[in-house]
Amino acid sequence: MALADIRQPSDLRPLTLSQLDDLAAEIREFVVAAVSETGGHLGSNLGAVELTLALHRVFDSPRDAILWDTGHQAYIHKIVTGRSAGFSKLRQAEGISGYPNREESAHDFIENSHASTVLSYAYGLAVARDAGQTPDRRHIVAVIGDGSMTGGMAYEALNNLGHSGKRVIIVLNDNGRSYAPTVSNLSQGALSNKLTDIRLNPVYVRRQRKIEKFLKNLPVIGTQAERGMEAFKAGVREFLQPPAFFEALGVRYVGPIDGHDIEALEHAMNAARQRAEEGPIVLHVMTQKGRGYMPAEDDDEKHLHDAPKFNPATGPTKSVPTGYTEAFSDTIVELAQQDNRIVAITAAMPGPTGLIRFQEQFPDRFFDVGIAEQHAVTAAAGMAMGGMRPVVALYSTFLNRAWDQVVYDVALHRLPVIFCLDRAGITGDDGPSHHGIYDMALLSKVPGMRVLAPSSTQEVAQMLKDAVGLANEGPVVIRYPKGVARSVDSADIGSGLVARKLLTDPTNGVCILAIGKMVGASLDAAALLAAKGIQATVWDVRSCAPLDQVMIENAAAHRVVVTVEDGIREGGIGMTIEDLVSHATCARRPMIEVLGIPKQFIPQAKPDAILSRLGLHAEGIASTVQKLVNT
Numbered sequence: 001m002a003l004a005d006i007r008q009p010s011d012l013r014p015l016t017l018s019q020l021d022d023l024a025a026e027i028r029e030f031v032v033a034a035v036s037e038t039g040g041h042l043g044s045n046l047g048a049v050e051l052t053l054a055l056h057r058v059f060d061s062p063r064d065a066i067l068w069d070t071g072h073q074a075y076i077h078k079i080v081t082g083r084s085a086g087f088s089k090l091r092q093a094e095g096i097s098g099y100p101n102r103e104e105s106a107h108d109f110i111e112n113s114h115a116s117t118v119l120s121y122a123y124g125l126a127v128a129r130d131a132g133q134t135p136d137r138r139h140i141v142a143v144i145g146d147g148s149m150t151g152g153m154a155y156e157a158l159n160n161l162g163h164s165g166k167r168v169i170i171v172l173n174d175n176g177r178s179y180a181p182t183v184s185n186l187s188q189g190a191l192s193n194k195l196t197d198i199r200l201n202p203v204y205v206r207r208q209r210k211i212e213k214f215l216k217n218l219p220v221i222g223t224q225a226e227r228g229m230e231a232f233k234a235g236v237r238e239f240l241q242p243p244a245f246f247e248a249l250g251v252r253y254v255g256p257i258d259g260h261d262i263e264a265l266e267h268a269m270n271a272a273r274q275r276a277e278e279g280p281i282v283l284h285v286m287t288q289k290g291r292g293y294m295p296a297e298d299d300d301e302k303h304l305h306d307a308p309k310f311n312p313a314t315g316p317t318k319s320v321p322t323g324y325t326e327a328f329s330d331t332i333v334e335l336a337q338q339d340n341r342i343v344a345i346t347a348a349m350p351g352p353t354g355l356i357r358f359q360e361q362f363p364d365r366f367f368d369v370g371i372a373e374q375h376a377v378t379a380a381a382g383m384a385m386g387g388m389r390p391v392v393a394l395y396s397t398f399l400n401r402a403w404d405q406v407v408y409d410v411a412l413h414r415l416p417v418i419f420c421l422d423r424a425g426i427t428g429d430d431g432p433s434h435h436g437i438y439d440m441a442l443l444s445k446v447p448g449m450r451v452l453a454p455s456s457t458q459e460v461a462q463m464l465k466d467a468v469g470l471a472n473e474g475p476v477v478i479r480y481p482k483g484v485a486r487s488v489d490s491a492d493i494g495s496g497l498v499a500r501k502l503l504t505d506p507t508n509g510v511c512i513l514a515i516g517k518m519v520g521a522s523l524d525a526a527a528l529l530a531a532k533g534i535q536a537t538v539w540d541v542r543s544c545a546p547l548d549q550v551m552i553e554n555a556a557a558h559r560v561v562v563t564v565e566d567g568i569r570e571g572g573i574g575m576t577i578e579d580l581v582s583h584a585t586c587a588r589r590p591m592i593e594v595l596g597i598p599k600q601f602i603p604q605a606k607p608d609a610i611l612s613r614l615g616l617h618a619e620g621i622a623s624t625v626q627k628l629v630n631t
Contacts, residue, residue, distance in 0.1 A: 003030055007082050009056035009107075020262050024049045028292040031075055034087040036312040039429065040098050041072035043290035043303035044146045047175050047259070051143075051285055052076035054265035055171070058273065059141055062106045065125055069118030069144040069154075071099035071111065072306075073173065081107040091429040093605035098430055113433045114401065115371045116151025118142045119170065123157055126166035139276060145173025146289075147348055150370025162250025165279040169272045170251070172282055173259065175289040175303075246282050255284025260291065301351055321354040323485030325422055327457035328478075329354030331464045332391060332420075336362055339468065341389040345380050347373045353393035353422050373398050377405035377417075384415040389468060392417060396424040396436025396479060403442065406475075411446045416471035419443075420464070424453075424479035425517055425566035426610045432601035439479050440515070440567040444545035444576065448474040450497065451545040453516035456486040458493045459542070466496055481517045481566065483607060494540065499548035503538040510536040510625055511558035511590075513551065515544060515573055518564040521611075524618035529625055536625065544573045547580060556584035560628045561592045564621055566611070569596030591628050595621065 003026045005011060015023065027049050035042045053076070055066055061081070068074040078086070078096065083105065089095025100108035110121050122142035129137045148154055149172065161168055246253040252275075257268045265285065272281050290296025290303035295315025297303065310316035321329045336342045336358060343365040344358045350368055359366040369376045373394060380390035399406070399421055410417045424436040444451050450470055454460045460480055467476040494500040502519070503526055505511070510529070514522035519540045526536040537558065539551050555561050561581055563574030574594035582589060595616060602610060611617050615624065 003027060003079070003084065006080055006084075009061055009080055012053060012057050012080060017263055020050075020053055024053065024262075025292070027076060027079060030079070030084070030087070032293050032312050034090055035307055036310050037088070038090040038092060038095075039306075039308045040091055041075070041305065042293070042307045043296045043299070043305045044070070044073040044175070045075040046293055046296055047287040047289040047291050047303075048073045048173060049076050049291070050260045050262045051171070051173060051265060051287060052080065054262050054269060055141065055143070056080050057262075058266055058269040059139055062109075063136060064139040064141060065109050065122075065137060066107070067109050067118045067121055067125075067140070067142045068100050069142065069148045070115045070146045071113045073143075073146050074100050074108075077107070078105075081105055091431075091604050093603075093609060095604075097604060099433070111433075113430065114398070115146075115148040116144075116154040118144050118148070119154050119157030119161065119168075122168045122170070123161050123164070123166055126161075126168050130166070139169060139273060140167070141169045141171060143171045143173055145171075145285075145287075146175060147371050149174075150348065150372055152372055152374060158246070158249050158251060161280040162246075165250065167276045168280045169269075169276065170280060170282045171269075172255070172284045173287055174256070174284060175259075175287045250279065252278065252281040253284065254281065256286045257283060259285040259287035301356070319351065321356075323483060324454065324457060324460050324480035325352070325354040325482075327460035327485070328393070328420055328422070328464065328480070329357055331461040333357050333361060335465065335468060336365065339389065340365075341387065342468070343367065343383060343388050343390050344393060345369065345376050345383075345390055346393045347371055347376045347398060349393075349395070352395070353420070355393055373402040374405050377402040378409045380417045381405070381409045381413065381415050384410075384417050385413070389471060390417050391420055391464075393420045393422065395434070396421040396439045397427075397434050400438060400442075406443070407446055410475050411449055414448055414474040417475045418464070418467045418471055419475065419477045421477060421479040423482045425481040426597070426602070426607045427482050428607040428610065429604050431604035435597075435602055436479070436481075437566070437568045437597045439477070440544050440565065441570075441572045443477050444573060445571075446475075449545060450474070450476045450543065452476065452478045452497075452542060453544055454478065454480050455514070455516055455519035455540050455542070456488045456492070458488050458490070462493050462495060463542075470496070479516070481607075486517075486520045494542050497543040497546060497548065499542050499551035500540045501537065501551075501554070502540055503536060505535040505537040505558070507535060508537075508558045510534060510560045510629065511539070511555045511562070512536050512621065512625070513539045513541055513555055513561065513563045513574075513577055515541045515563075515565040515567070517566050518616065521616065521618050522564055522621055525621035525625065528618055528622040532626070534625065534629060541573070541577075547573075547577060552577065552580045553584055556581045556590060558590050559588075560625065561590045562595060562621065562625055562628070563592070564595045564616065565597075566616060567596060568599060569594055570599050572596050591631065593624055593628055595624060 086096035091098040099113040101111045102108050122140050125140050243253040258264050268283050307316045344355050345367045346353050348371045380392050383390045427434045443449050452463045454463050463478050470476050512522045522538050526538050563577050565573050578592045
């Protein structure tokens with residue numbers, strides 16, 4: 001049967017093992033071809049082909065809930081649930097999402113693409129099922145992996161699952177990676193591999209129970225004999241890590257299982273189904289990230305975890321930092337050469353955040369903590385307490401997960417921690433969970449936090465250098481976007497916490513206060529306005545917290561003020577500026593318009609297209625100014 005004949009999971013069940021192997025090969029070719037046209041997550045999906053086929057042959061989705069953690073490994077799931085035609089517009093406007101999406105299919109239960117959450121979802125669904133709310137739901141299957149087991153939330157849920165005994169089947173897709181190699185000691189020894197078949201054998205399970213019952217009922221020594229048996233089993237589990245870890249939490253463990261052997265996978269899953277009444281069980285599945293596509297297998301850094309558009313015959317060119325990320329990468333290495341207090345911390349993303357060069361040159365000062373942003377931030381606090389200057393490099397959207405730690409572990413202690421937030425603002429293709437739009441609104445409210453937004457690659461370098469000194473008084477944030485970066489000459493670079501006036505309207509008619517990436521669009525808007533006879537003062541805000549009082553007073557002297565940011569509008573920097581300008585001492589109160597991201601979840605599309613739709617491009621800014629001028 002060809003891939004074109006697979007329209008729903010039930011179409012997989014009549015296939016022979018040989019036909020499934022052929023289908024797996026065809027799916028890999030399809031995924032490589034599709035991602036080469038649109039870009040997307042490649043390596044993790046190539047590694048999950050057989051696993052996904054086995055899941056949908058054994059379980060009855062959506063009656064059985066199959067939940068995907070790190071949803072970027074769910075492309076195969078989308079294919080076998082009838083969405084292969086949508087891959088022509090994968091991660092594009094009006095196309096299918098790169099993650100599970102509840103609006104796309106009844107087979108998609110959760111769509112948050114942040115890692116380590118699925119076991120908590122599974123626990124909640126199990127509670128609802130057992131309470132009679134979804135009585136037809138037989139099994140809840142949580143697929144976790146691709147580094148997600150390095151996240152603390154996963155362990156919180158595991159502990160809860162084991163304690164409660166909820167009937168959840170956990171599939172640990174262990175490919176040894178997250179984005180980079182997985183930071184974890186949950187690896188499996190060879191001896192347990194030989195015992196897996198025994199542990200899956202229902203005859204073994206029944207006999208084990210009979211022995212336990214027999215020992216317990218022995219006259220006089222029954223209790224001691226039962227305890228002795230348990231002690232022996234505990235000793236074996238201790239020897240066979242990670243079984244001891246899971247089973248100490250009350251979660252039975254089976255593995256490792258070859259994640260590319262469909263027959264072995266189905267055998268393990270069917271055995272888990274039969275034992276579901278006994279409580280939670282982990283199936284430890286070993287897969288190869290990037291399997292079946294040589295460029296992915298040969299990529300030592302990330303096995304083509306994600307890829308831009310590329311020629312499938314040759315694979316993508318090796319990714320290197322560009323734009324703002326490149327400026328950060330170069331500058332942190334330069335600073336580290338001069339100051340041995342500087343250390344770098346990231347959460348499973350050394351490549352995307354630009355820390356590969358730092359890691360190579362300063363391996364003892366580089367710390368990849370896995371998908372554990374909360375730990376990254378508090379560990380940075382500890383390092384700062386010890387006299388270091390930690391630089392925490394994360395995506396903006398992922399810092400949201402460590403809000404408590406930022407506020408109470410770093411800021412409350414006024415510690416010298418520097419946060420460098422990549423992918424700030426509208427990121428585009430990865431959709432609502434990856435837009436970095438909350439950082440400025442949130443972080444600017446933290447006492448003592450300095451929030452900087454560079455408008456060029458040169459400003460990134462300057463701000464990072466300034467931050468080392470500014471951190472003496474407490475934490476500093478530098479946030480910058482993905483994509484093409486503005487470049488300026490040395491005369492167009494600011495310093496410290498001071499804003500820069502880029503253009504002046506001598507009539508004090510119009511003032512545009514722009515933040516970060518929006519500076520370029522605002523300068524273009526000023527050019528459009530000038531062509532229509534409207535002059536404008538343009539400020540590069542630079543320091544979002546604290547705001548430059550000179551800039552505020554200058555803006556208050558204008559008749560029309562427009563603020564522009566690529567962060568959430570409500571409660572954002574523009575509204576803070578509006579409040580300060582409104583209360584500034586001036587002869588008249590100016591008309592003020594705050595432009596920013598609306599309070600809504602924004603689906604995937606190219607960043608420039610999204611910004612244009614929201615009026616955050618040169619034409620939109622100019623149009624807003626014109627309306628105010630003509631009021």
